[in-house]
Amino acid sequence: MTYLCLLLILCVSCSQNEDNPGQGDEAVTRSYPVIITYCYDAYVDIMGVSVYKGTTCKSYSPNMGGGGPGWYIAGGFPEYGTQTDYGSGGGGNGFYIGDNWQFGFPNLTKIYRYDSSLNVFQKSKLEHVIEMFYEDTTIPDYKKLYKKLLDNDVRIKFLADSTSVSPAYYNTADVSITFRYDTDVNWNSLLEELVHAVQHNCYYHSTMNAAYKNYEFEAKVFIDVVKAIAFWYDGYSFPLNYVTPMTDLSPVFGDDYDTWITEVGERGYINASDFLIYETLCNQWQGYSGTYNSSIQPELLRAFFGRIRPPQPPSPNY
């Protein structure tokens, strides 16, 4: 569907000449306002697919000035963080504040906090990524992670900051996730930051401290272990890109880690011996500047993978 332009003339402009005996032959002109209403559909391009996001209608009168056909500019109003956006911020022929765009983000709204400030394009991408947590083909442990946030009614402040040095980061101080660019609103970035959100809000709370690399390591290992178990134990088939060795190019670390993660994947859970090696690997890992603290227990990993479970039937799509 291309954009809809509905021209609705409520009242045509007219001039009348009426005989008026009281005024002799003098002509009387009466003007009626012309009201033109344009309705536009807004589309946001999500990964090459045009997705309908809402419709706005706007009325104006040429006789009274203002208005004119406009267009929707996604991302033009970063100051609005709620589900309702109000136009592209003025200027030119673009729609402006007061146009009352209505957008729907049914999944995002469950974790999106009121003081977030993503624009419509970013929110649309985020909604698209969050939809993946509901898809049949998504690995169940990732869905379980996301459900933890919903069950605990965790609301996250989503922000965008092009000066950020990292594609995305989670901040425990205000429970926020900041994306650097629009392109960073993607599955890989969101997944890792949501792992941090679960670590913080469901397990470690105020003790979570970025000065220690334990948390960063656990988050990356979590993503890898989910993949490894789904692959080796549950019979899923997909690319195996482990994220942890990508952050430490030491071939010795890479080999130790690959050996460990393969054994965990084949076993289907992390046993006591695996956790001991995990501690060694965490200490050895140079992918983050924080220090290793041996007293911090990997609670997220223990909760998710600390016990045996039967294999999950792979999704029919895999």
Added chain:
Amino acid sequence: MKKVLLSFLFILSFCLVSYGQIPKSYDTKYFTCYDYSSKLDSKSIYLYEKGNVERPFPLDRYGNISKWKELFKYIAQIVKKEFPTIDDEMMASISKTHVTFNYDSNGKVLFYSIRLPKNVLDNYPEIEKPLFNVVSALKEHGVREYDLEFSDKSKPGEFGFILRSIFQVINTNKEFP
């Protein structure tokens, strides 16, 4: 005398550390091989393209391949061509072979590595050639057509697969959606 003894101990400890950390490297017919089997708790070797053993630094969130299922199908085609007949024993041995490659934002393959247990190459030296043909074909083909998403085009992306998953695609003739 004490100084000499201390120096000796230092050199000895350095050698021991080196023995545990630095892999033995040598060229095979098709690859440069890094052998970690001298390292404690490891039996792995890594095969690299000759003259291209420095892994570029990928960043874990860059260079996503959207159409990875299509790429799997392509890899399955070339693996099937290179391993037309394979017995169960050999299949079990080589199925854990892990291929990792890095590519730029144009889909050009910059680097690859193949990780496999050392005994596989010892027991089946003939697999070197088909493995080489698979990675060479992939390198020549590139990954441009599989919809790359790069956050930072100056950083390479990384993609990895284990032969077992490719054999699954071949054996079950599974069609990805």
